Amino acid sequence: xxxxxxxxxxxxxxxxxxxxxxxxxxxxxxxxxxxxxxxxxxxxxxxxxxxxxxxxxxxxxxxxxxxxxxxxxxxxxxxxxxxxxxxxxxxxxxxxxxxxxxxxxxxxxxxxxxxxxxxxxxxxxxxxxxxxxxxxxxxxxxxxxxxxxxxxxxxxxxxxxxxxxxxxxxxxxxxxxxxxxxxxxxxxxxxxxxxxxxxxxxxxxxxxxxxxxxxxxxxxxxxxxxxxxxxxxxxxxxxxxxxxxxxxxxxxxxxxxxxxxxxxxxxxxxxxxxxxxxxxxxxxxxxxxxxxxxxxxxxxxxxxxxxxxxxxxxxxxx
Amino acid sequence: xxxxxxxxxxxxxxxxxxxxxxxxxxxxxxxxxxxxxxxxxxxxxxxxxxxxxxxxxxxxxxxxxxxxxxxxxxxxxxxxxxxxxxxxxxxxxxxxxxxxxxxxxxxxxxxxxxxxxxxxxxxxxx
Numbered sequence: 001x002x003x004x005x006x007x008x009x010x011x012x013x014x015x016x017x018x019x020x021x022x023x024x025x026x027x028x029x030x031x032x033x034x035x036x037x038x039x040x041x042x043x044x045x046x047x048x049x050x051x052x053x054x055x056x057x058x059x060x061x062x063x064x065x066x067x068x069x070x071x072x073x074x075x076x077x078x079x080x081x082x083x084x085x086x087x088x089x090x091x092x093x094x095x096x097x098x099x100x101x102x103x104x105x106x107x108x109x110x111x112x113x114x115x116x117x118x119x120x121x122x123x124x125x126x127x128x129x130x131x132x133x134x135x136x137x138x139x140x141x142x143x144x145x146x147x148x149x150x151x152x153x154x155x156x157x158x159x160x161x162x163x164x165x166x167x168x169x170x171x172x173x174x175x176x177x178x179x180x181x182x183x184x185x186x187x188x189x190x191x192x193x194x195x196x197x198x199x200x201x202x203x204x205x206x207x208x209x210x211x212x213x214x215x216x217x218x219x220x221x222x223x224x225x226x227x228x229x230x231x232x233x234x235x236x237x238x239x240x241x242x243x244x245x246x247x248x249x250x251x252x253x254x255x256x257x258x259x260x261x262x263x264x265x266x267x268x269x270x271x272x273x274x275x276x277x278x279x280x281x282x283x284x285x286x287x288x289x290x291x292x293x294x295x296x297x298x299x300x301x302x303x304x305x306x307x308x309x310x311x312x313x314x315x316x317x318x
Numbered sequence: 319x320x321x322x323x324x325x326x327x328x329x330x331x332x333x334x335x336x337x338x339x340x341x342x343x344x345x346x347x348x349x350x351x352x353x354x355x356x357x358x359x360x361x362x363x364x365x366x367x368x369x370x371x372x373x374x375x376x377x378x379x380x381x382x383x384x385x386x387x388x389x390x391x392x393x394x395x396x397x398x399x400x401x402x403x404x405x406x407x408x409x410x411x412x413x414x415x416x417x418x419x420x421x422x423x424x425x426x427x428x429x430x431x432x433x434x435x436x437x438x439x440x441x442x443x444x
Contacts, residue, residue, distance in 0.1 A: 046417030070393060074384030078414025082401045089396040118415060121439045123432060126425055128440050130417040149417050156439060164439050168413070188355060195351030200396040226351040256354040263347050299347040 016142040017158035021102035026110070032136030032145055033057075036114045038152040039064045046149060047071045047079025050131040051087060053147050054116045054175040060091045078129060081118060081171060089200045093175045094209055096182050096193050100170030102162060107183040109136060113174050114147075120167035129168075134161075178208035187217055191226050203233040221251030228260060237268055241318035255281045255292055259299050266303035270317035274303040352398055372402040379409050 019027050037056045041049035041064070048067035055062050070087045071079040088095035098104045098115065108115050115134045122128035132148035137158065144161045148154040165172075174182055182190070194209045207230045213223045228243030244261035247254055258281040265274035278300045285293050373394050380390040394402065405412075432438045 041417060044416040047415050069386070069389045073380070073414060076383055076414040078416035080405070080409075080412050080414055082397065082405055082412075083393060084415075086393065086396045086401065090392070118413075119439070120413075121417075122429060123438055126429060127413065128417070128438075129413040129415045131415040132417075157436075160436055160439050163437065191351060192355040195353075195355055196398045196401075198350055198352060222354075225354065229348075229351050232348070256349045259347070259349055295347060295349055302347050 016139075017102070017162055018106075018137060018139045018142050021106055022139060023103075027139055030136070030138040030140070031106075031109050032138075033109065033112065033114050034135075036133065036135045036147060038147050040150045040152075042068075044077045045072060045079075046131045047084060050116055050133050050147065051079075051084055053133045054114055054173075055088065055091055055093060057114050058093050058175045058177050060093060062091065079131065084116070084131070085173065088173075088175055089197050092197075092201050092205055093177060094180075094193055094197060095173050096176055096185070097171065097173050097189065098182055099184060099186065100172070102158075102170075104184050105134060105172055106137060108174050109134065111183050113176075116173050116175070117146075117165055118168040118171040119161075119164040121164050124167065127167075130164075134172075176209070178205050179212060181209070181212045181216065185213075185216065187213075187220060187222065191222055194226060195229075198229075198233070203230040206230040207234075219250055221247040221254045221257065223247075224250060225254060225257040225260070228257065232260070232264060237264055238318040240264060253284065255285055255289075255296070258284075259292070259296055262303065263299045265317065266299070266306050268318060269306070271303050271307040273317055275300070275307070278303060372399070372406045373397075376402050376405045376409070379405065383409075 035057075037053055039049045039052045045064060045068060048064035048071055051067050051071060052062055052064040055067075067087060070090070071083045073079065073083075085095040085097075098108060105115050105117075117132055117134055119130045119132060120127045121130050130148070132146045132154070134144055134146050136145035137143065138145070142158045143155050144158050146154040146156060146161075176182065190213060194206055194213070197206055197209075207227065210223065210227050210230060213220075214227065217223050224243050224247035228240045228247060231243055232240035241261060241264055244257045244264070247257040248261070251257075258277055262274045262277035262281065265271075265277060278296055282293070282296050282300070285296060287293070376394050376397070377387070377390045380393060381387055385393065397405070429438055429440055433441055
């Protein structure tokens with residue numbers, strides 16, 4: 001009876017999981033971030049508890065009780081992933097979704113960062129959605145260590161953890177301090193994560209996350225574009241202009257950078273230069289991207305208006 | 319005709335409410351990094367007006383789900399247009415992590431069997 005059931009549920013494979021997810025030379029060492037705090041969850045409140053755990057580890061002094069009003073939905077008896085991410089931003093920490101694989105998760109642990117994971121502890125038909133914080137692993141016993149629910153140190157077989165994690169598409173985030181980058185960052189996802197902070201964090205902090213990105217991807221026009229935006233928000237027009245120009249020299253097709261350069265020039269009273277840039281961008285844009293084209297036309301009319309009102313550069317143009 | 323009028327009125331009402339919001343956006347033609355990433359990925363870019371409307375909608379939804387209105391405003395304040403749109407469209411179906419099981423009878427028995435077979439991890443200590 002039991003063997004038939006095992007075959008039916010398809011869980012016959014019982015080889016160890018961790019060795020494949022570890023680089024050579026790391027396959028023997030246990031990692032455990034024992035300093036990671038623990039907040040036992042109140043009823044339904046694994047969201048606030050696990051978020052408090054990773055925020056505290058990233059140097060924020062916050063308790064689950066303070067997070068309940070920020071991420072808990074009373075009528076749903078739980079917390080949504082989007083709200084977990086959005087709340088992290090309000091504490092000026094960068095929530096970054098790591099690549100959905102076990103080896104990247106383990107690499108974050110080796111870098112000293114606990115990882116907030118989303119699990120389905122049940123099955124698809126009877127889901128039990130759960131947030132927990134992975135704090136370590138032991139390859140010899142093929143187990144993971146978690147801060148989970150009411151257990152300070154839950155020991156779960158890596159295979160079982162993987163199953164429960166797969167059921168959420170392997171969703172996991174790390175919470176980064178200013179200036180910190182994930183171990184294996186994805187350029188676009190990282191920049192989008194930093195860009196998403198613009199409403200909540202000052203440009204100084206955005207730059208703290210963008211400077212290491214510049215080192216990581218020196219050839220990326222997008223990184224320079226994002227730096228230009230942060231500098232502009234800091235009121236540093238000349239530095240912003242040179243970042244936008246650098247972005248364009250790395251990637252001449254980066255029309256968002258040309259738009260912002262044109263806009264900035266117009267604002268500085270350098271209307272002819274601004275018009276030249278925006279017209280170049282409009283030529284390049286063609287009819288491919290309607291949203292971008294609309295913005296370019298807005299930029300153009302704004303510079304035109306400045307030109308007609310006789311605005312002139314107060315000093316030299318950036 | 320009536321429907322058209324209603325639409326116009328709604329849009330105008332929306333616009334007047336918007337004016338204060340938009341006033342604060344000094345750089346209307348400056349493209350933010352977040353928007354640029356959306357444009358680069360060629361997914362749908364949400365303009366300021368649509369964005370503002372989805373903020374108001376999500377706020378209402380959060381309040382309906384038991385969040386007090388001032389908390390709801392704070393909660394939406396740090397969401398991106400993409401996140402707001404996802405919440406607005408799918409808040410009812412999105413999974414909410416609770417970490418607690420409240421099932422009885424046969425479902426419990428099924429889960430218990432699955433747990434013993436190593437498929438689920440619902441029960442912390444067995």
